Amino acid sequence: MTLAADATTDFPDATDLGFLLHKHPDRVQTFGLSVGSATVFYPEADSRSTCAAIILDIDPVELGRTQPRYSSSEFALGRYVNDRPYAGASLLAVALSRLFKQAIAGTCKARPELADRALDLTITVPAMPCRGGSELAEELFGPLGWNVEARPLPFDEKIPSWGDSVYVDLTLTGSFTVSSALKHLYVLLPVLDDVKHYWVGADEADKLVRAAGEWLAGHPRMELITERYLKHRRDLVASVVDRLVPDSQPQHPSRRDPNLAERRATAVIAELKSLGAKSVVDLGCGEGRLLREMFSENKFETIVGVDVSARALASAERRLGLDDLPDRQRTRVQLFQSSATYRDARLKGFDAVVLMEVIEHVEMDRLPALERSVFREARPMHVVLTTPNSEYNALYDGVADGQFRHPDHRFEFTRAQFRDWATNVAERDGYAVRYESIGPVDEALGSPTQMAVFTREEKA
Structure with missing residues (x-):
């Protein structure tokens, strides 16, 4: 995944992105994860445009150990041989929360005046599972103000008759604070995939409210977001809806006009x-x-x-x-x-x-x-x-x-x-x-x- 910022009048030096991400543009840094490692580096860093890249290196054995139990639909080696190391999804979302914890919280001790400034951002995820068609990416990110390009990737470029895969080349452009942009990704990447690689309990409902509480209640796909993020745990979905929708409002998101x-x-x-x-x-x-x-x-x-x-x-x-x-x-x-x-x-x-x-x-x-x-x-x-x-x-x-x-x-x-x-x-x-x-x-x-x-x- 890459996150690129362009200089603007309010943000004249794009290299200040390094202060917001708490990662120096001149360094290549690798961090341990429960299922492998993540590396952050800057392919480009100058005052006009700065780009940070995140690369995950997933250990399939460690990934398999995170699965709480086997699914009846899973083949024998399914938890070790799968697309998780190669596509953005819940693994990438967890890595973002681990690498950019302070950035997501909106804190910047070195340059506190930067935290609330919006940047012109471009985010790319070259292989993103999008279960629901490429238009689902627009339905999820579009209402938040992003311009969305989700180009379907073919099953096999040499055999076009096989059609498109469930993966898209996702590009998001818009003007946001870094904190808001990372929160959007943290919540919506696993929603696009409709898969989480770890057990979902009550703490996940708390995470969803913290990350998306400012915008989720008014989102036209609130029901889908909460259900997928919480792995269709109806009790957890109901608890989030009750916390986000005021008593004076309808108590179920499906009250909105149906699509x-x-x-x-x-x-x-x-x-x-x-x-x-x-x-x-x-x-x-x-x-x-x-x-x-x-x-x-x-x-x-x-x-x-x-x-x-x-x-x-x-x-x-x-x-x-x-x-x-x-x-x-x-x-x-x-x-x-x-x-x-x-x-x-x-x-x-x-x-x-x-x-x-x-x-x-x-x-x-x-x-x-x-x-x-x-x-x-x-x-x-x-x-x-x-x-x-x-x-x-x-x-x-x-x-x-x-x-x-x-x-x-x-x-x-x-x-x-x-x-x-x-x-x-x-x-x-x-x-x-x-x-x-x-x-x-x-x-x-x-x-x-x-x-x-x-x-x-x-x-x-």
Whole structure:
């Protein structure tokens, strides 16, 4: 990670960054960590621009010893062979708190007048796990005043057909005090990753309040931040909300206007309940957001999450807290690895299959395989399917004509194209289909998300 400061009228000598970080620009300093070491040095240091770099050297054996227990989704050497030494996340956040404790606290004994001055800062993390898509980085850092560039990194540069990985090259620019900038990183880096390499207890709730108490209550993604930072410990999340939200305010962050992802989940849950579905497959479940919403509804007796990514399934398991559930509740949920385009006998016999924002990630020439596996092989009573409406993209800033809403989308249907496709599938495979809109409706362009609800037609 690098942190660069440019000189300004209020901060004419950029090398004063060394006073704020309590690390001399002429030295290379290495510090011990519980899982390895961290080195701080300055690739550039002059009055106009100064850059501090942090490099972590992680010992995988020591890292493995920090894990409180094995996860059921973990392969035998998973705690020793993983991405932790190579990507920014909770390890980097902990290193920042260890290396720059005084800077985070906003103290500078040598030059106390500097601590409250904002600098023009540029922060780069070249490999940052971002579970939720590159747009999540904008959703987390943008409301705090940062300009955010999160460039998705491909799985393999030589095989572009594999698509993007969960990692981004993250660059943040903005004018902040060093203390504020480091606090933002300390809180939000592990939130982007949705992983912490150590046990989370009540002291973590205290740390979150100390680091983010000034801005967290007003952040539009407060719920996601608190849940991920506290590893989805509901008791700890509730304690933080109670401390940060005044008694005169709503006592739960979801009282704010829901974003589009939340509206989608709400619409799908409502549809499943109206259909009377008791056993549901979330096909392409990702990190388990919809699974968690279904799990909170006792009407759903059997819930199955399926995804092609083992990493996403591991995140879903953590989000649901499956290891901590009593056996009776644990048996309601199953997670397994598969693909929407594969025939899989385990998908048969369910009341409903959900494909929420899935088909647009499938190559167009693979859609027939998805149709076969879902509508002819699994053949549930109902299929609830959502996908973006490409016409609505004209209302989004930054989405040019012909561009897709997300870099991993392989196509995006217009409303007419979606209805043609869904009608053909329904007629061929013996389903009736109806259409719903999700999100604000523009008179000319429709809604941002379109939903089709398929119901199997029983032969007389």
